Amino acid sequence: MSAPKVFISYYVPWRFELSFGPSGDAKRRQADSHSSAKPVDLDCGIQVRGSIDLVERHPSGHIRISDHKTGKANGEDGQIIAGGKSLQPALYALVAEKLFHGELKVDCGRLYFCTSTGGFTEVIVPLDQYTRKSIAQLAAIVGEALDKPCLPAAPAEKQCAWCDYQPICGPYEEQRARRKPKEPLAPRRLEEKLYRHDAVLSERFRRR
Numbered sequence: 333m334s335a336p337k338v339f340i341s342y343y344v345p346w347r348f349e350l351s352f353g354p355s356g357d358a359k360r361r362q363a364d365s366h367s368s369a370k371p372v373d374l375d376c377g378i379q380v381r382g383s384i385d386l387v388e389r390h391p392s393g394h395i396r397i398s399d400h401k402t403g404k405a406n407g408e409d410g411q412i413i414a415g416g417k418s419l420q421p422a423l424y425a426l427v428a429e430k431l432f433h434g435e436l437k438v439d440c441g442r443l444y445f446c447t448s449t450g451g452f453t454e455v456i457v458p459l460d461q462y463t464r465k466s467i468a469q470l471a472a473i474v475g476e477a478l479d480k481p482c483l484p485a486a487p488a489e490k491q492c493a494w495c496d497y498q499p500i501c502g503p504y505e506e507q508r509a510r511r512k513p514k515e516p517l518a519p520r521r522l523e524e525k526l527y528r529h530d531a532v533l534s535e536r537f538r539r540r
Contacts, residue, residue, distance in 0.1 A: 407455035
């Protein structure tokens with residue numbers, strides 16, 4: 333069994349299961365007492381509902397947002413939204429910025445693979461101009477697809493296995509998607525566009 337990696341960060345756990353716009357009594361009961369009953373509207377036009385696993389506070393008054401993962405680590409240093417496949421660190425950091433506007437500065441969002449399966453590794457996504465540009469690009473591309481409207485299912489290989497909606501679509505969505513005309517497959521183009529955009533910004537991040 334792998335030993336946990338030690339991160340000396342001086343961040344202290346502060347808020348747990350901080351929800352915004354929760355639905356259902358059970359979720360509200362489990363939420364942090366500082367949660368918001370309303371969803372959060374981001375500047376890019378996206379409205380977000382969800383729950384932040386952990387908000388940690390630094391002695392400087394800054395905070396960071398952590399999303400806990402129990403599976404294998406699948407992120408890499410310098411990623412921002414991984415072509416649209418890893419949105420929580422960036423989106424939740426922006427949500428926290430709205431929730432604590434004028435009170436606390438949000439440093440980053442973080443994926444923390446918190447078991448031996450994930451190697452106790454972390455992926456940090458700073459809340460900077462590159463992250464903001466990636467989320468703005470995401471909102472623009474999804475908005476364009478919805479306006480047409482053309483947003484058919486077009487899952488990447490083996491991604492259906494991890495999707496909560498598999499009971500609705502059934503186990504053969506990947507096979508059906510392969511038989512569809514290649515154009516217009518908005519989600520596929522969405523992923524490709526975001527990967528190109530993410531790669532450029534990630535390269536700039538690594539050079540800083």
